[in-house]
Amino acid sequence: MMRLELLLTWPSFFVMGAIVGSFLNVCIVRIPREESVVRPKSHCMNCGTPIPWYLNVPIVGWLMLRGRSACCGEKISMRYLLIEALTGILFAISWQLLAPEVAICGMLFSCLLICAFFIDLDHQIIPDHFSIGGAFIGLLLSLLFPSLHIKDSASLWSIQSNITSLGNGFTGMLMTSSLLMWIAITSELFLKKETMGFGDVKLMGCIGAFCGFKTGIICIFGASILGTLFLMPLILLQNIIPHMQKHIQWGQRIPFGPFLSLSAIILFFLQHSNRFQLW
Ligand SMILES: [Zn+2]
Numbered sequence: 001m002m003r004l005e006l007l008l009t010w011p012s013f014f015v016m017g018a019i020v021g022s023f024l025n026v027c028i029v030r031i032p033r034e035e036s037v038v039r040p041k042s043h044c045m046n047c048g049t050p051i052p053w054y055l056n057v058p059i060v061g062w063l064m065l066r067g068r069s070a071c072c073g074e075k076i077s078m079r080y081l082l083i084e085a086l087t088g089i090l091f092a093i094s095w096q097l098l099a100p101e102v103a104i105c106g107m108l109f110s111c112l113l114i115c116a117f118f119i120d121l122d123h124q125i126i127p128d129h130f131s132i133g134g135a136f137i138g139l140l141l142s143l144l145f146p147s148l149h150i151k152d153s154a155s156l157w158s159i160q161s162n163i164t165s166l167g168n169g170f171t172g173m174l175m176t177s178s179l180l181m182w183i184a185i186t187s188e189l190f191l192k193k194e195t196m197g198f199g200d201v202k203l204m205g206c207i208g209a210f211c212g213f214k215t216g217i218i219c220i221f222g223a224s225i226l227g228t229l230f231l232m233p234l235i236l237l238q239n240i241i242p243h244m245q246k247h248i249q250w251g252q253r254i255p256f257g258p259f260l261s262l263s264a265i266i267l268f269f270l271q272h273s274n275r276f277q278l279w
Helices: 002-007 010-033 060-065 078-097 100-123 128-144 159-191 198-240 257-272
Strands: none
Touching (some): 060 078, 078 100, 100 198, 100 257, 159 198
16 A cells, blocks of 8 residues: 555656656657657667667666767757656646546646647647547547546536536537637638648647637637747847847748647646636
8 A cells, every 4th residue: 555655646657757758759750750659669860779778768868878879979859858857747747736537637638739749840740649539538538537627526426427528528629629720711811821730720629628618718819829929039039139040930830739739738737726726
């Protein structure tokens, strides 16, 4: 019993998250290339030498190697370390802030959003695995864990609450993704060019299934605010400093998926944590 209690603490969830994060790294690199995430085993990106298990330990492996591969000294991106640490942190926060069954949903949601975030950043696409697949996972979790959508715990543990919760996930999925689609259609009409990809709309469906209608709508506005907060200083700096490289130009397509993902995970924690009863 003592052992189990020790296992169910935030440090062990951090470690679990870091291990899952190292698998997410594989997914982020391989899924957009339509490669298998299981085979071949981890190998050096430069010379193809298989990586021994002890150098493949999440976070520790990268630190031991100081960011260079043991076989040929090729630089290993710090992003691997970052994603492992980030997944660990989100798992630990989920466990600390949320009720156990909601924490499990939060951990799965974090994984989907981390993959969507980084793949969209790299390739300007969000694979259906995470958006459509994620929406189905969200609906399944809504059915299994009514506390994902229903706050009133007195009404829980009845079939009725499972069905109501599934209904909330379903409405969330359909209404938020269609709202985002209409925003895209309308802005396209005015700006006369594509503003948002269909991938963002599908990802929104996943977010809506996990968060429900109300939080989903707030998430769209949250993502727009985050996007503006991030891009405005960058654009201003570019124009003030004469020789700065122009990373962003007006009218350029900027991936919206990362902002949606970031907004969604923050709101998920705010929505379910007992410390901030916002809505
Ligand atoms: Zn190598």
